[in-house]
Amino acid sequence: MNISTDIVIIGGGIAALEAARNLSRRFHVHIITKSDLTVSSSYKAQGGIAAVISADDDTALHIQDTLKAGEYHHHEGNVKALIENGASVVKELLQEGFQADHNEDGEISLGLEGAHSKHRIVHAGGDATGKNLVDYIAGELPPNVYIHTYEFAYELLLNSAHECCGVRVKTNSGEKSYFASYVILATGGAGALYECTSNCETSYGDGIALAYLAGASVTDMEFVQFHPSLLYVNGARGLVSEAVRGAGGKFVDVNGKPIMDGKHPLGDLAPRHITAYEMYKMRENGQEVFIDISRIKSFEQKFPTIHNLCSQNGVDLSNGRIPIAPGSHFLMGGVITDLYGQTSIPRLFAVGEVACTGVHGANRLASNSLLEGITFGTMMATYLLENGDNQHNFILRSDIDSPISESLLPKVLLQKAMLSNAGIVRSKEGLQKLIVQLPGITSKTGNLRGYSKERIELYFMNITASLIAHAAQERTESRGAHIRNDYPMKANHWQKRWIVFEQGKMNVRNDLYECNQTKSYVN
Numbered sequence: 001m002n003i004s005t006d007i008v009i010i011g012g013g014i015a016a017l018e019a020a021r022n023l024s025r026r027f028h029v030h031i032i033t034k035s036d037l038t039v040s041s042s043y044k045a046q047g048g049i050a051a052v053i054s055a056d057d058d059t060a061l062h063i064q065d066t067l068k069a070g071e072y073h074h075h076e077g078n079v080k081a082l083i084e085n086g087a088s089v090v091k092e093l094l095q096e097g098f099q100a101d102h103n104e105d106g107e108i109s110l111g112l113e114g115a116h117s118k119h120r121i122v123h124a125g126g127d128a129t130g131k132n133l134v135d136y137i138a139g140e141l142p143p144n145v146y147i148h149t150y151e152f153a154y155e156l157l158l159n160s161a162h163e164c165c166g167v168r169v170k171t172n173s174g175e176k177s178y179f180a181s182y183v184i185l186a187t188g189g190a191g192a193l194y195e196c197t198s199n200c201e202t203s204y205g206d207g208i209a210l211a212y213l214a215g216a217s218v219t220d221m222e223f224v225q226f227h228p229s230l231l232y233v234n235g236a237r238g239l240v241s242e243a244v245r246g247a248g249g250k251f252v253d254v255n256g257k258p259i260m261d262g263k264h265p266l267g268d269l270a271p272r273h274i275t276a277y278e279m280y281k282m283r284e285n286g287q288e289v290f291i292d293i294s295r296i297k298s299f300e301q302k303f304p305t306i307h308n309l310c311s312q313n314g315v316d317l318s319n320g321r322i323p324i325a326p327g328s329h330f331l332m333g334g335v336i337t338d339l340y341g342q343t344s345i346p347r348l349f350a351v352g353e354v355a356c357t358g359v360h361g362a363n364r365l366a367s368n369s370l371l372e373g374i375t376f377g378t379m380m381a382t383y384l385l386e387n388g389d390n391q392h393n394f395i396l397r398s399d400i401d402s403p404i405s406e407s408l409l410p411k412v413l414l415q416k417a418m419l420s421n422a423g424i425v426r427s428k429e430g431l432q433k434l435i436v437q438l439p440g441i442t443s444k445t446g447n448l449r450g451y452s453k454e455r456i457e458l459y460f461m462n463i464t465a466s467l468i469a470h471a472a473q474e475r476t477e478s479r480g481a482h483i484r485n486d487y488p489m490k491a492n493h494w495q496k497r498w499i500v501f502e503q504g505k506m507n508v509r510n511d512l513y514e515c516n517q518t519k520s521y522v523n
């Protein structure tokens, strides 16, 4: 079955939905997701949306916090655009009717999270911001936005001019092709490449593999953020938001002794790469770690999602502490795009966690990701509303005949190997051990039609894991979330250097947009 339309969006998180509702003013939009709209990092997001909406705050401070947390490995023009446009987008969202939580004085209640110098986290339903936001925007979608659930995108269609002109998917009942003027990747991150993760179990980095195999440029894959506090009961059971520490929670050891005191000026609210590393070291030494919540009044009202998660997993909160462990949470890298989502392949766009615009640097600032999704989703849509035209060339380039031939690392072994060798702390030996088990970065796409969804998904997992491992091996320094025990310091010669994968090659560049067809934001 074939569908011809204006725009196809792959993915169902906040960037996809916000783009779709804006694009629907001019275009027919088809959203395809491999699961449903309740399965995404956006939907699970607890903390909220970081935005400068208080008179007591300033965009310059939010920009500074973002740069500091990400250790200055950013595209600064894009950071400025995110924070400044983001403040307006969030204000509009609130004005049009999105119900955020209010305090007793009737003002919007602003939370505090790690590495923020101000209370600026807009939240909803306590710790259910992502769910509330997804439900709200999905509820606003008009009838010319069509949602197709349980469809797995496995091949981007390129025409004879090497432009993207559609996508092939596998459905529960067979195959389908979409032909479109524009294809937008909004597939989210890759946290589920790791054994211990806050992400949905479907977050394998499919979109990155899809784009890379089609020839798009990908960067910053070594920067995988680990969140310091996942509920840990015989394995990771979900997130315990940083907002809990913003409300007074503290990392403690089994004896109740504070862990972060004296370790960093911001203590329990230090940037995530610092807190995750401390939790990792404790656990590696055989010590259990907890968040002490005894000083938080009305915990159940403030954090209903986390309260339920704890109850479901048999954690008795009456003793005032939650067992935790660090786990993979967010990928700072991805498909290189400009501020409007354009990738290096004409008519292929990317937005949200799958994209890399350099706004998160080496370690994303808490709650800047929902902000990114709605802000860049809106900006991309505005760009296409103003500049979009029709694709006329649907003559497909001939398939490269190189189907999956490599032996692939099975899912569970891959997730374990990623955690051990490309996790919070990396080394040359560990990365090399991992790399030899994964496909090379020269992998090219081929005709994948004959393979099952499961086989292709495993192939995509292996490809994305390989990009992470190669980039982590190449960057011989520690910066932000990329920590090497054999290169424990930042190195000047790695400052503002981007490891870029393109057409089967890995290059180190001095500019995110060097030799790239995307445009750099000029303020």
Ligand code: SIN
Residues within 6 Å of the ligand: 045, 046, 047, 048, 239, 240, 241, 242, 243, 365, 366, 367, 368, 369
């Ligand atoms: C959290 O609630 O701790 C996560 C928020 C985020 O990752 O931005």
